[in-house]
Amino acid sequence: MKGSTVTKAPRQRLFTNARIIDPDQNLDIHGDLLVTRGRIEAIGKSLPRDNLKKSCKIIDCKGLVLAPGLVDARVFIGEPGGEHRETIKSASRAAASGGVTSMVMMPDTDPVIDNAALVEFVRQTAREKSRVRILPSAALSKGQRGQEMTEIGLLNDAGAVAFTDGRKTVDSAQMMRRALTYAGDFGALIMAATRDASLGGGVMNAGLNATRMGLPGIPREAEIIPLERDMRLVAMTRGRYHASTISTSDSVDVISRARDSKLDVSAGIAVANLALNDNDIGSYRTFFRVSPPLRSEDDRQAMIDGVRSGKIDMICSNHDPHDVDTKRLPFAEAADGAIGLESLLAASLRLYHTDDVPLIRILHCLSTAPAKRLGLKSGTLAIGAPADMILMDPDMPWILKEEELRSRSRNTAFEGARFQGRVLKTIVEGRTVFSRDG
Amino acid sequence: MTQSSSTSASAELNAPAFRPAPFNLRHLLGIEGISTADITTLLDRADEMVAISRQVEKKRPTLSGRTLINLFFENSTRTQSSFEIAGHRLGMDVINMAVQTSSVKKGETLLDTAVTLNAMQPDLLVVRHNAAGAVELLSQKMSCPVINAGDGAHEHPTQALLDALTIRRTKGRINGLKVAICGDIAHSRVARSNIHLLNAMGAQVRVIAPSTLLPGPIEDLGVTAYRSMEEGLPGCDVVMMLRIQSERMSGDFIPSSREYYRFFGLSAERVALAKPDAIVMHPGPMNRGVEIASNIADGVQSVIAEQVEMGVAVRMAVMEALHKPVGEGAGS
Numbered sequence: 001m002k003g004s005t006v007t008k009a010p011r012q013r014l015f016t017n018a019r020i021i022d023p024d025q026n027l028d029i030h031g032d033l034l035v036t037r038g039r040i041e042a043i044g045k046s047l048p049r050d051n052l053k054k055s056c057k058i059i060d061c062k063g064l065v066l067a068p069g070l071v072d073a074r075v076f077i078g079e080p081g082g083e084h085r086e087t088i089k090s091a092s093r094a095a096a097s098g099g100v101t102s103m104v105m106m107p108d109t110d111p112v113i114d115n116a117a118l119v120e121f122v123r124q125t126a127r128e129k130s131r132v133r134i135l136p137s138a139a140l141s142k143g144q145r146g147q148e149m150t151e152i153g154l155l156n157d158a159g160a161v162a163f164t165d166g167r168k169t170v171d172s173a174q175m176m177r178r179a180l181t182y183a184g185d186f187g188a189l190i191m192a193a194t195r196d197a198s199l200g201g202g203v204m205n206a207g208l209n210a211t212r213m214g215l216p217g218i219p220r221e222a223e224i225i226p227l228e229r230d231m232r233l234v235a236m237t238r239g240r241y242h243a244s245t246i247s248t249s250d251s252v253d254v255i256s257r258a259r260d261s262k263l264d265v266s267a268g269i270a271v272a273n274l275a276l277n278d279n280d281i282g283s284y285r286t287f288f289r290v291s292p293p294l295r296s297e298d299d300r301q302a303m304i305d306g307v308r309s310g311k312i313d314m315i316c317s318n319h320d321p322h323d324v325d326t327k328r329l330p331f332a333e334a335a336d337g338a339i340g341l342e343s344l345l346a347a348s349l350r351l352y353h354t355d356d357v358p359l360i361r362i363l364h365c366l367s368t369a370p371a372k373r374l375g376l377k378s379g380t381l382a383i384g385a386p387a388d389m390i391l392m393d394p395d396m397p398w399i400l401k402e403e404e405l406r407s408r409s410r411n412t413a414f415e416g417a418r419f420q421g422r423v424l425k426t427i428v429e430g431r432t433v434f435s436r437d438g
Numbered sequence: 439m440t441q442s443s444s445t446s447a448s449a450e451l452n453a454p455a456f457r458p459a460p461f462n463l464r465h466l467l468g469i470e471g472i473s474t475a476d477i478t479t480l481l482d483r484a485d486e487m488v489a490i491s492r493q494v495e496k497k498r499p500t501l502s503g504r505t506l507i508n509l510f511f512e513n514s515t516r517t518q519s520s521f522e523i524a525g526h527r528l529g530m531d532v533i534n535m536a537v538q539t540s541s542v543k544k545g546e547t548l549l550d551t552a553v554t555l556n557a558m559q560p561d562l563l564v565v566r567h568n569a570a571g572a573v574e575l576l577s578q579k580m581s582c583p584v585i586n587a588g589d590g591a592h593e594h595p596t597q598a599l600l601d602a603l604t605i606r607r608t609k610g611r612i613n614g615l616k617v618a619i620c621g622d623i624a625h626s627r628v629a630r631s632n633i634h635l636l637n638a639m640g641a642q643v644r645v646i647a648p649s650t651l652l653p654g655p656i657e658d659l660g661v662t663a664y665r666s667m668e669e670g671l672p673g674c675d676v677v678m679m680l681r682i683q684s685e686r687m688s689g690d691f692i693p694s695s696r697e698y699y700r701f702f703g704l705s706a707e708r709v710a711l712a713k714p715d716a717i718v719m720h721p722g723p724m725n726r727g728v729e730i731a732s733n734i735a736d737g738v739q740s741v742i743a744e745q746v747e748m749g750v751a752v753r754m755a756v757m758e759a760l761h762k763p764v765g766e767g768a769g770s
Contacts, residue, residue, distance in 0.1 A: 208655040212470070214570040214591030214630060217653075284571030328549055330569030332590065 012036045012053045013430065018061035018391070022068060023364035024380035033066060035387040038430035043381060061391055067363050068379050069101025069132075069388035069426060070345060071370040073191070073268055074244050074316040076166070076337070078408075079125065080118075081110025086321040086408045088122070091341065092130035094407040096434035098342040099423035100317070101388040102133040102371070102378055104191075107144070108166035114139035114150045116158035123159055131433035132426070133388070135374065137162040140179050140190060146170050149179045156186045161374050164191040164244070167291065167336070169226055171197055176230065180239030189374065191242045194226040194251070195292060203332050205278040205293045213284065215332060218293050220248040227251050231258045234265055242373060243267040245318055247292035249302030256311045266373050267311070270318035271340060272413055274303055275347040280413070286327050286334035287411050290318065307365055308357045313373065315365040317344040321409030338413045342405055346419035349394060353420050359394060391425040398422050461759040465577050465584040468593035469634040477602070477638060480755050484603050487751035491527065501761055502529030504561035509535050509551075510587070511567040516722060516746070517587055517597075521564045524753035530562070548572060552579035562757055565589075570627075583760035585753075591625045596756060597721055598631035600748040602639065604741050605676055607748070608717050613640035618670050618712070619661075620646040620702065621680030621729055624653050624691075628721045629680060633659050646670035648702065650691045667702060671711040678719045679704055682729050695728045704730045709739060717741045 015033045020043065022028075032047040033040065072095070078085035088105075095103055105122060107113035113122065119136045126134035138160035142148050152163060163183055170176045170192065183190055199222040204210050206217025227243055231254055234241045243255060246267050255267040272290050277297045281288040288294060295303075306312035320337025327334050340347075348366060351357040371379020378388040400414045426434035461479055463472065490496060506525040510518050518534060525532040537551070546554075548567070555563065556579060563584045565573045570590030577584040588594040606612055617636050623629045623645045636643050643661040645652065646669075657663050664670030671677065687695045709718060718730075718740045726732045735742060 206654075208658045211653040211655045212630070212659065214589075214593070214625075214627060283574055325547070328547065328575075330548065330567065330572035330575055330590075332569050332571075 012056040014047065014049075014052060014056055014058045015061050015066055015391075016058060017063055018066040019063060020066050020381065021360055021363055022381035023360050023368040024068070025382060026360070027381070028360055030063070033381065035427075035430045038387055040381055040383055040385050040387050043383065064391055064393050064424065065359075066381075066389060066391050068367040068371070068381055069390050069428065070099050070366045071374070071376065071379050072100045072103040072317050072319070072341065072344060073242075073314055073370045073374065074106060074270070074318050075103040075341065076106045076108055076320040078321060079109065080121070084408070085323055087129075088125045088134060089129040090406065090408040091319070092126075092132050092134065094319075094339070094341040094405070095132045096426045096428075097406050097423065097436075098317075099345050099390040099392060099426050100132060100341055101390070101426060101428045102135060102376060103341070104135045104137050104161060104374065106164065106166045107137055107139040112139050112144050113137075114142050114144070116151065116154045119155055119158040119160050132428055133378075135161040135376075137164050137191065139163070140165045140170065141175060144168050146172055146175055149175065149182060152179070152183050152188055153186055156188050162189040162191045162242070165193070167193060169193045169195050169197065173229060173233065177233050177237060180233055180237040180241065184237060184239045187240065189240045189242055191244045192230060193244055193291075194223050194230065194246070196222045196226050199225065203289065203293075204281060205295050207278060207296055209278050209281065213331075220250060220295070220299070223248055223292060224250045224254065227254050231255075231263065231265065234258065234263050235261065238264070240264045241266075245270045245273070245292050245316065246312070247273045247295050247303065248299050249306075252302060252306040252311050266313040266369075268314040268316050268370075269303055269307065269312050271315050271344055271347045272318065272338060273300065274307065274315065275350055276300075276413060281331075284331040286329065286331055287338055287413050287415070289331060289334050289336055290320075290338050290413070291336035304351055304356050307351065308361060313365065314369040315344070315348050315362070316370070317341050319407075321407055322411045323409055327411050338411050339405070339407045339409055340412070341407065343400060343412065343414045343417070343419070345390075345392065345423060346398070346400075346421050347414060347417075349419070349421035352394065387427055387430040389427045390423050391427070392421060392423045394421045396420065396422040463760065465586075466595050466756055466760060467574050467577060467584065467586045469595045469598050469631045469638070470593065472638070474638050477599070477635060480599055480752070480759060481603050481606060483759065484599070484748070484752045484755035485607070487754040488748065491747070491751055491754075496527050497529060498527060499529045500758055501561070504530045504761070505559070506530045506532045506562045506564065506757070507535060507555060507558070507560040508532065508587075509537065509555065509563060509565045511537050511565075511572075512588070514566060514588075517566065517749075520746070520749040521585075521587060521753050524750050524757060525562070527750070528754055528757055530757075548576055549579055552576045556580050556582075562761065585756060585760065588627050590627065591630070592627050593631045594627040595631050596749070596753055597628050598635040599756070600745055600752040601632055601678065601719060601721070602635055603748045603752055604719065604745050605717070608741055608744070609675060612636065615641045615675040616644065616673050617641050617676040617678060618644045618646055618664075618674045619678045619680065620667065620670070620704070622651045622682045622686060622691075623647045623656060623680070624651045625683065625686065626680050630659075632678065633661055637661075644670050644674070646702070648692065651686070667704075667708045668711065671708060674712040674716055676717055676719060677704065677709065677712050679724075679730050681721060681723065682725060684725075687728075695725075699728055703728065704734050706731065706734060706737075709734055709737075719745060722746070
C-alpha cells in the first residue's frame with residue numbers, strides 16, 4: 001500500500017490556491033475551499049482566514065484542480081462468491097487511487113444480490129472495509145434469471161440505489177414492463193444492459209476485423225433493438241430508466257428521441273468505448289474483449305460527440321475483474337470484461353487532451369450527472385454538500401503499469417498506456433482516503 | 439561477421455544473380471501479412487519437394503533427430519497424416535497427440551498444455567484448434583516454431599499454400615487468374631487464407647455463396663462477392679469449392695442440403711460456365727451431392743487428388759523453412 005494513507009479526518013481543512021471546478025454550479029475559478037466536519041463550508045476566490053479554528057489544516061493545492069469525486073455507476077466486484085477476482089476492500093483501494101469516491105456495486109455476485117439481507121451484507125462489509133462509498137444495486141429479477149421481479153420495495157428500503165440485471169439483458173418484454181411499472185411506484189431507477197442474447201451472441205464488433213479474424217460478430221442492432229424496445233416500455237409505463245452502457249451512434253439517437261418525448265431516461269457509456277476501437281484488439285487480445293464490444297472508429301467518434309453534446313449523460317468504468325482462468329483463453333472462449341477503476345479518469349481525460357470535450361463537461365459526466373441520477377448528495381462542491389473531492393493534475397503524464405494496479409485482477413485494456421492526468425488526493429467526507437506522494 | 443568481411447566481395451561475385459529473400463518468420467500462423475517473396479520462396483521449395491516425394495527413396499536427413507509434435511484439438515485424419523508424412527520425409531520423429539476438446543475443458547487450459555508440451559523440447563509443433571486465435575495464443579508459450587494447421591474460422595495457411603502450388607503447377611502462374619471460392623465463406627479458414635494468398639500473388643478473387651454464409655465486409659478483404667454460381671463462375675480459371683458442415687444446413691444458415699445443392703452445388707452445367715480449361719478444387723473431405731457432383735469430383739477438370747499430393751510437399755517446405763539450421767537454436 002505504497003503512496004496512500006488513511007488519516008483521521010481533521011475537523012477543519014482549508015484548500016487554498018486551487019483551480020476549483022464544479023460542474024454542478026458551472027464553476028471554474030481559482031480560489032479556496034473550506035471543509036468543516038466533512039462538509040463543504042465555504043468556497044470563494046480568497047476566503048478570510050481569521051475565523052478558522054486553531055487546528056485547521058491548510059493545504060496548498062499549487063494551482064491544481066479540485067473537483068467533486070468521481071461517481072462510478074457500474075462496478076462489478078467479486079464479493080461474495082468471487083473474492084479471488086476482487087473483494088470490496090481491494091475494489092475500494094483501486095477506486096480511491098482512481099479518484100472514485102462513490103461506486104455502484106453491481107448485483108452480479110454469487111449469490112446474486114436479490115434480497116435485503118444481501119444488500120445489508122454489502123453495506124456492512126463496505127462500512128468495515130471500504131474507504132470509499134459503496135452503493136449496492138439490487139437485481140431486477142430473482143437470481144437475475146429475467147423471470148420474476150425481486151422485492152423492489154424491500155430492497156429499496158434496505159438501501160439499494162438502483163435495480164439491474166447487470167451483465168444480462170432482460171429478455172422478456174413482459175417482465176421488463178412489469179418491473180418498470182412496479183419500480184415506478186417507488187421512484188426506483190432501473191439500470192439496464194441492452195444486448196440481445198441471440199442477435200448479440202458474437203464475441204466482438206461485427207465488421208471487417210471480425211470477418212478477417214474469423215470471429216462471430218455482434219451487430220450494432222443487437223444493442224439498438226432492445227434499447228428501442230425499452231424506450232417503448234418506458235413510454236408505456238412511465239418508469240425511470242438508465243441505459244448503462246451504450247456503444248453505437250443509433251443508440252444515442254434513440255435515447256435522444258426518448259428524452260425529447262419527456263421520458264425519464266438517461267444513458268451511460270463505458271470509458272473503453274470512448275478511448276478504444278475494435279482495431280485495438282490486435283491479435284486476439286482478450287483484455288479488449290468487453291461488453292458492449294469495442295466498436296468501429298466511426299461509432300467511437302459518434303460517442304464522443306454524444307458526450308460533448310450532453311446526449312450521453314455519464315461515463316462509467318464498467319470495472320469487471322477477471323483472472324487468468326477466464327481471460328487467458330482463445331478469444332471466443334474468454335469472458336467479457338476489463339477492470340477500469342484506476343484508469344477511468346485518465347482514459348476520460350484523453351477526450352480533453354484531444355480538444356474533443358471540455359474538462360468541465362468530462363467531470364460532469366464522471367461525477368455530477370451520475371450523482372444526480374442516483375439521488376446522491378455528492379457530485380457537487382455546493383456549500384453543505386459532503387466533501388467528496390479529488391485533487392488532480394489534469395496534465396501529469398504517467399504510464400499504467402500492470403504491477404502497480406491495486407485491483408486484485410490484472411485484466412486492464414490499458415496496460416502500458418500513456419496517460420495525461422492523475423489523481424493526487426482522494427477525499428471522502430473530508431477524510432483523505434488516498435494520497436499520492438511526490 | 440568481421441571475419442567474413444574480407445571474403446564478402448568474392449562471395450558476392452560468386453552468388454547467383456537472384457537470391458530469394460531469406461525466410462525470417464518464426465512461426466507460420468497465417469498467410470495474412472506474409473510477403474509475396476516469402477510465399478514464392480515456399481512455393482519454389484515445395485516444387486522441389488514434389489520431385490523428392492516422387493522418387494523411390496523419399497527420405498531426407500534434413501531435419502533428422504528433430505521432434506515434431508502434431509497437436510490436434512479437432513479430428514482430421516488427412517491433414518494430420520499429411521503433416522506426419524512430411525515430417526517423416528524430412529527425417530523427423532513424429533508424435534501425434536489428439537486432444538479431445540472436452541477433456542481440455544475439464545481442467546487443463548490451452549496454456550497449461552502449451553507449457554507441458556514445451557517442456558518436452560519439441561523442435562516443431564503443428565496445431566489445429568477449433569477457436570480462432572488459439573494457435574497464436576499457444577505459440578506465445580512455445581520456444582519452437584509453430585505451424586497453424588487451422589484455427590477456427592481464422593486461417594489454414596498450409597492449405598492455401600498447397601492450393602497455390604496446385605494452381606501454379608497446372609496453370610503455370612497465379613498472377614491474373616480469376617479464382618472463384620464457393621461455399622461457406624463465413625465459417626471457412628480455408629477461404630480466408632486463400633483470399634490473402636491469392637490476392638498477394640495477383641489473382642482476382644471472387645467469392646460465391648448465399649448471403650447467410652457471406653459476411654458483409656468480406657469485399658473489404660479484396661474480393662468480389664456473388665450470390666449465385668451463374669453470375670460468379672463465367673470467366674473463371676479456377677473453381678475452388680469449400681466443404682459445407684452439415685450443422686449449417688439444418689435451417690439456421692441453409693434450409694436443407696438439397697436446397698443448397700440445387701442453388702450452389704457444382705454440377706457439370708455449372709462447371710461449363712467457367713473457362714473450358716478451368717480446374718476444380720476442393721480441400722476435402724467432400725460431401726458428394728451436397729456441394730459437388732460426383733462426376734465433377736472425379737472428372738478431368740478435377741485436381742483434387744493433386745492437391746493432396748501438393749499438401750505433403752508444401753508442408754515439407756514450410757517445416758524446412760521454419761526450422762533454424764543446426765547451431766542457431768530454437769529458443770532465441
